[in-house]
Amino acid sequence: MNERVAIIGVGVMAARPSSEHLSFKEMMFEAAQKAYADAGIDAHEVESFVTCAEDLTEGISIFDEYTPDQLGAVQKPMHTLTQDGLYGIADAVMQLRSGLVGLVVVEAHSKHSNLENPNSILNYALDPVYNRPLDFNPHVIAGLEMNGFLHATGITQAQCAQVVAKNRTHALKNIAAAYPMNLRAEDVQSSPYLCYPLRDAEMAKSADGCVVVVLAGASRAQPSKSRPVWIRGVGFTNDSPTLESRDWIDAQYIRAAAAMAYGQAGIKDPVAEIDLFEVDDAYAYKELQHLVALGIYPQAVAAGRAVENGESGAAGKMPVNVSGGSLGIGHTLEASGLYRLAEIVCQLRGEAGPRQLPRAKVGLAQSWRGVPTTSGAVVILGR
Amino acid sequence: MTHRTIKPAPNIVQGTPLDAKALKRGKIFLNSYAPALRYTWDTGEAMGRYLAELKNGRLIARSCRKCERVMIPPRMFCERCFRPTDDWVYVKATGTVNTFSLCYVSWDVRRLKQPEIPAVIEIDGASPGMGILHLVRKVAPKDVRIGMRVAAVWKPPAQRTGSITDIAYWMPINRRSQRTVSAK
Numbered sequence A: 001m002n003e004r005v006a007i008i009g010v011g012v013m014a015a016r017p018s019s020e021h022l023s024f025k026e027m028m029f030e031a032a033q034k035a036y037a038d039a040g041i042d043a044h045e046v047e048s049f050v051t052c053a054e055d056l057t058e059g060i061s062i063f064d065e066y067t068p069d070q071l072g073a074v075q076k077p078m079h080t081l082t083q084d085g086l087y088g089i090a091d092a093v094m095q096l097r098s099g100l101v102g103l104v105v106v107e108a109h110s111k112h113s114n115l116e117n118p119n120s121i122l123n124y125a126l127d128p129v130y131n132r133p134l135d136f137n138p139h140v141i142a143g144l145e146m147n148g149f150l151h152a153t154g155i156t157q158a159q160c161a162q163v164v165a166k167n168r169t170h171a172l173k174n175i176a177a178a179y180p181m182n183l184r185a186e187d188v189q190s191s192p193y194l195c196y197p198l199r200d201a202e203m204a205k206s207a208d209g210c211v212v213v214v215l216a217g218a219s220r221a222q223p224s225k226s227r228p229v230w231i232r233g234v235g236f237t238n239d240s241p242t243l244e245s246r247d248w249i250d251a252q253y254i255r256a257a258a259a260m261a262y263g264q265a266g267i268k269d270p271v272a273e274i275d276l277f278e279v280d281d282a283y284a285y286k287e288l289q290h291l292v293a294l295g296i297y298p299q300a301v302a303a304g305r306a307v308e309n310g311e312s313g314a315a316g317k318m319p320v321n322v323s324g325g326s327l328g329i330g331h332t333l334e335a336s337g338l339y340r341l342a343e344i345v346c347q348l349r350g351e352a353g354p355r356q357l358p359r360a361k362v363g364l365a366q367s368w369r370g371v372p373t374t375s376g377a378v379v380i381l382g383r
Numbered sequence B: 001m002t003h004r005t006i007k008p009a010p011n012i013v014q015g016t017p018l019d020a021k022a023l024k025r026g027k028i029f030l031n032s033y034a035p036a037l038r039y040t041w042d043t044g045e046a047m048g049r050y051l052a053e054l055k056n057g058r059l060i061a062r063s064c065r066k067c068e069r070v071m072i073p074p075r076m077f078c079e080r081c082f083r084p085t086d087d088w089v090y091v092k093a094t095g096t097v098n099t100f101s102l103c104y105v106s107w108d109v110r111r112l113k114q115p116e117i118p119a120v121i122e123i124d125g126a127s128p129g130m131g132i133l134h135l136v137r138k139v140a141p142k143d144v145r146i147g148m149r150v151a152a153v154w155k156p157p158a159q160r161t162g163s164i165t166d167i168a169y170w171m172p173i174n175r176r177s178q179r180t181v182s183a184k
Helices: A024-039 A085-097 A118-123 A140-153 A157-173 A185-189 A252-265 A284-293 A301-308 A325-329 A333-349 B020-024 B044-055
Strands: A005-012 A048-052 A078-081 A103-110 A193-195 A209-217 A229-238 A276-278 A362-368 A375-382 B059-063 B087-091 B094-100 B103-105 B111-116 B118-123 B131-135 B149-154 B167-172
Touching: A005 A024, A005 A085, A005 A333, A024 A103, A024 A209, A024 B044, A048 A085, A048 A333, A078 A085, A085 A103, A085 A209, A085 A229, A085 A333, A085 A362, A085 A375, A103 A333, A140 A157, A140 A193, A140 A284, A140 A301, A157 A185, A157 A284, A157 A301, A157 A325, A209 A333, A229 A252, A229 A333, A252 A284, A252 A362, A252 A375, A276 A333, A284 A301, A284 A362, A325 A333, A333 A362, A333 A375, B044 B059, B094 B131, B131 B167
Parallel strands: A048 A078, A048 A103, A276 A362
Antiparallel strands: A005 A209, A005 A229, A103 A209, A229 A375, A362 A375, B059 B087, B094 B118, B094 B149, B103 B111, B118 B131, B149 B167
């Protein structure tokens, strides 16, 4: 019981705008093979499987039924969470710490390119009585929130544009990224408004991809063989999501999730104790809002200044989204959180190649389920 | 500290009877929504080849050299051995009924006088237990048997689209000839 838990293997498919050469099963099989090879395990050793997927985006009900074959999960415990991949990590950690199993696999993927009318599916997430009859583009919710957030914090539109420039430039060094671009904030600011004050270029473009993660209890995670990266804390929460009365300024769901994770990890001062952050940036302002909720800045306005003066860049003192984030890699539906996590694992192992940070001992990955949700997760990893 | 006693709810709940008139007159507030959901699925390697071959009027399977199974519909991975499958193998468009049902209600809940006969057909040339779920026709419902030999009846080439429905249906094989039949 209460064994420490480590990530011992990660399989990442390069995110791409489309992936017609592979069915979703073939994509999962390839990522699983990478992950099992990385962990040095045989699929038959895995005792339990978690996949993270949303039936409405898969176009298949009871999606759990379509996952065992390609992961090696036939006749094994397996279930699907309708949540971001980091919730799957939390699920696996609980299974491992219960002592029931010693080796768990978590999978999430995106076949976003297959969706013919993604906005209709997003609209389906709105309250059917109070919100849907108004017939607005669901991304408006991000516009509403960004406006409230900028107004209350003094963070500027130019600073949000700088987040896009930073992350897409970071993605230039990541072969798994679908949208690398040498951009300047001015380029972003000349993009048309999607829903004021949010510009087109500030919304992460969608991509297809898949990530598989292998987790093990301490007794299975032999440091010499599996280069374990330890899970030091996990938190996940939902805020009250009602659009009529939610908090339009602060990401309370991340504040609460971070408190859970910091508590488990014994982290008192995240700025001093965490070397790198991979946070949700589905819309550029979200990176800043999430960093504020993670307690990184005593004053919210400092989050804007940090991106402006390069502090949160790869060469800065507190690098954020060195991988390129969702803006650079592409937004990969439920797999988004696992792409954040995979980067932390890669950096902590010292395997990040051209984007390797000199100091990477403790990292934090954070996810958000996207509009219209107020749900998010935080995972803290250490060597 | 004392616990308050809660008076139990009466067993009989007085409801409000509703009829179509009440709904029409707007006496009840209802909210409806018609979703606009449209999907495509990348067929990838295995499904893509399978569908392309259906359009050609052929059935193709994949084999695993480790467990020596020939699998249809084909897949790029063996779920038993958890390894990639190895070879493409053409199999016959004939087979044996593994199990069937007589369905007297259509998918949109109409009572059918003549039942539909969905069946799992184990394909000749594929491993035991490997089959296609399809429809059997041209046989009286009382005559269908598990173990019955059947053959695919293909749609004419011009009508095939690369779909499981490129096979129009399956019908019992004349014992003297096991050739695949073509729909007129």
